[in-house]
Amino acid sequence: MKYQYLGGSDLRVSIFCLGSMTWGESSTEQEGHWQLEHSISNGINFVDTAEMYPTNPLRRETAGETEQIIGNWLKGRKRRDDIVIATKITGEGSKTIRDGAPITKKTINIALEGSLKRLNTDYVDLYQLHWPNRGSYHFRQNWVFDPTKQVTSEIKENIFEILDYLSELVREGKIRAIGLSNESAWGSMQFLKAATESGFEKIASIQNEYSLLCRYFDTDLAELCHNENVHLMAYSPLAAGLLTGKYQNGKVPQKSRLEFSPGLNGRLNERSINATQNYLNIAKKFGLHPVSMALAFCAQRPFMGSVIFGATKNKQLKTIIDGLDLELSQEILIELDRVHRAHPFPM
Numbered sequence: 001m002k003y004q005y006l007g008g009s010d011l012r013v014s015i016f017c018l019g020s021m022t023w024g025e026s027s028t029e030q031e032g033h034w035q036l037e038h039s040i041s042n043g044i045n046f047v048d049t050a051e052m053y054p055t056n057p058l059r060r061e062t063a064g065e066t067e068q069i070i071g072n073w074l075k076g077r078k079r080r081d082d083i084v085i086a087t088k089i090t091g092e093g094s095k096t097i098r099d100g101a102p103i104t105k106k107t108i109n110i111a112l113e114g115s116l117k118r119l120n121t122d123y124v125d126l127y128q129l130h131w132p133n134r135g136s137y138h139f140r141q142n143w144v145f146d147p148t149k150q151v152t153s154e155i156k157e158n159i160f161e162i163l164d165y166l167s168e169l170v171r172e173g174k175i176r177a178i179g180l181s182n183e184s185a186w187g188s189m190q191f192l193k194a195a196t197e198s199g200f201e202k203i204a205s206i207q208n209e210y211s212l213l214c215r216y217f218d219t220d221l222a223e224l225c226h227n228e229n230v231h232l233m234a235y236s237p238l239a240a241g242l243l244t245g246k247y248q249n250g251k252v253p254q255k256s257r258l259e260f261s262p263g264l265n266g267r268l269n270e271r272s273i274n275a276t277q278n279y280l281n282i283a284k285k286f287g288l289h290p291v292s293m294a295l296a297f298c299a300q301r302p303f304m305g306s307v308i309f310g311a312t313k314n315k316q317l318k319t320i321i322d323g324l325d326l327e328l329s330q331e332i333l334i335e336l337d338r339v340h341r342a343h344p345f346p347m
Helices: 029-041 065-075 105-119 152-172 185-198 220-228 239-244 270-285 290-299 314-322 330-342
Strands: 003-005 012-014 016-019 046-048 084-089 124-129 175-181 203-209 231-235 304-309
Touching: 012 016, 012 304, 016 029, 029 065, 029 314, 065 105, 084 105, 105 124, 105 152, 124 152, 124 203, 152 175, 152 185, 175 185, 185 203, 185 220, 203 220, 203 304, 220 231, 239 270, 239 290, 270 290, 270 330, 290 304, 290 314, 290 330
Parallel strands: 016 046, 016 304, 046 084, 084 124, 124 175, 175 203, 203 231, 231 304
Antiparallel strands: 003 012
């Protein structure tokens, strides 16, 4: 397992991160605990969660249960310092948490205290803003994205307030590092600029969607990461299961994510199915498991901090873990890029 420091922080993380969003809904607490143990025994020291999890489906009455599952597991351990835990405060608009209240000093205080209690810990290693108050173009919202209604002065004031308070929490030892999620290059730069000008804590990471089927990060944000020493934490590296091949030819496996989320939140369409088939053909040509190939591709990107994978069932997680040592050759990477050029941004 490879490790590196996340951005400019002192968080030394594995290049792969265990995602937890299904625990408490599609996965049981026992399965979550097994996945934690199995991942750690195979060198993974990084776990990602959020106050609003579990998802699939996302429900007000279950929000926070995933953190509770991790907290129950932590309570039975003799160590805390050998694992890096990342969680998130929910952004403005989601009625499942605080009736959609925006991220402010007040809501951060409420959210963090709740997360610490559920996680059975005194500190969170990486505290992330799940999405910006102003909204974003992520989750397939890029097709209707319109920033012209944003009020720049209000956004900058809010960022100053947030970063000021988060920096205070770092000094108090309640969090170790700060991360963004579902952010843009402009939004990320406002946090970096505020940190430089006011002596605040600098962001270490940006958790955005990234996969063979979703490569928006390759341009502006890749440039930002290189020049500002920030890393990507990639979520949905398997494109919600599309890149496994299990949804090809109209298949809807029983109890799969597609069964509970028709269209996979806009990911499933004729273009994405065609692009996926081309990637599956490359995996077959080189004798690779398509899951291993997709994850290895993400891990080898120069801006990558950690690739977040998740599994509904333990068998799926074992398959993922068994293939994490794969490194793709230049020949394979060239073929993958050819497919990307032929099928750019298919979802």
